[in-house]
Amino acid sequence: MLTTLLSPTRLGILLALVLLPLWRWLPRWLRLLAMLPLVACVLASLPVVANQLVRWQESRVPARNLCSPPLPSTIVVLSGGISREPRDAGDFAALGEYSLRRLFAAVDRFEAHSDGRLVISGGEGQYGIAESALMGALAQRLGVPSGAISLETASRSTWQNAQFVRALAIPQRIGLVTSALHLPRAIYAFEQTGFEVCAWPADSRYAGPNSIGYYLPSSSALDKSDAAIHEMVGEAAYRMGWLRSTTRDPWAGADER
Template sequence: LLSPLRFGVLLALLLVLTWRRLPRGLRYLASLPLIGCVLSSLPVVANLLVGIAESRFPSAQTCAVPLPQTIVVLGGGISRQPVDAADVDSLGETSLRRVIGAADLYRAHEPARLVISGGTSQYGVAESSLMAALAQRLGVPAATITVETESHSTWQNARFVAALEPLIDRRIWLVTSALHMPRSIYAFEQAGFEVCAWPTDSRLGHANSIGYYLPSIGALDKSDAVIHEWLGEAAYRMGWLRSVSRDPWSGGDER
């Protein structure tokens, strides 16, 4: 129900079934969420929301010297059942982009320690293991990689990485999707880390045709992702969902 598309469809069906029974004032009021759903399907609106969400953290250029020598990258999901822990083609697009960003950062700060956080999926293979295999293919030495394989939410990413043995530095580069970064920074700061942000996988788009002002499924997906991140961060800040094994804002490609 947090999805604009699902909410809009359900509300439209409800209005169709009850329209004649509703008082006129209530009809107008009930139409407001529908208008919001229509607006969220417009790329111009969706990208405005994404721009606001992706700008809510300090840039990497503001990270104080000396720069961190530990890189923590968060899992972003897998797209199909992997054959084994080396089947990197099963990684979702978000995970792929995060690993590529982490590998680029590693090469810029070599030697560094790369910590990959992501628990065992429904297919029985930890996404962090798959991401580690890809990082090695991209030139990161296996000896510098540590995997955390138990977490299933952003809050758990932070807590379980903090509990790794041997302990990792408390000053880290944090690699995740730009849209996911504000919630991730909050979770890791609450776990005792000082974070330098290294965002990947930006979803911000710009006007390039008339289609930018017409409804699209892609725009709904972006609006949905922003709403998920804002609600997930709000839940963390209010103390909700911190102790559950899987929270409703940890599915799909935006953990």
């Protein structure tokens, strides 16, 4: 239910379905009030609006979390979902786009350390195979020694990522690799467990204006707006103490944990 309320697309469709049969009987003030979420839905579908939301969220990484030498040799990377049911724990082709981007960035960082350690965090999804196991299999294919890889296979949310990685007894100072949009929430969760976080964004979803289409509605813009709003409200929920003890929270989506 919470994910529906935080999605411009779903909220707009739900509101339209509820109000359409009742529209002729609604008073004028209620019609105007009901139009606000619909207007917000239209605005969220504009790339110029969606990218500003993304840009603001991605820019919220605190200055204290920007990497400075010496760089940490322990690299923690968070899974970002899978795209289909994997055949087994070695079927890394089932990994979703964000899991792949994060892992590639983490392996690139790992290669800069001769004594590095790669910690991959992500539990079982709907298919019963831990996302971290799939990412670990791919990391080995990319040349990371199996002895340098540690898997955290139980977490099902960003908050649990931090809690369960803390239980692995790794160094306090870590390099944290995840999507730029997800970093502010992830940094908060890991700092609350006592980590000193060096932020390493794996990718950015922001795109600047490049054509007239930047000012016209699109489904990809709605997707960006959804993701940005989820991250903003998800972090706020963590800061207010909500969802910390649940086994799964509504902001741990299939593509953006």
